[in-house]
Amino acid sequence: MNEDRFHCCATCIHFRVDKRPGSIMYFCERLGYETKPDYQFNCWTPKEQVKRLMDKKNREE
Numbered sequence: 001m002n003e004d005r006f007h008c009c010a011t012c013i014h015f016r017v018d019k020r021p022g023s024i025m026y027f028c029e030r031l032g033y034e035t036k037p038d039y040q041f042n043c044w045t046p047k048e049q050v051k052r053l054m055d056k057k058n059r060e061e
Helices: 048-060
Strands: 017-021 023-028
Touching: none
Parallel strands: none
Antiparallel strands: 017 023
């Protein structure tokens, strides 16, 4: 699987966005702390739509 292309917090099932007046906070629900959409951690679990996209890309390659 070509995970490097898709692996980031924003594509993980644990990624949450907290929008507040004047700010947006990105949060990892699993790890329990603030993160950024483009960060990468080894505990990454891709969302279903990302899994489908990775499968599609792998079939094309």
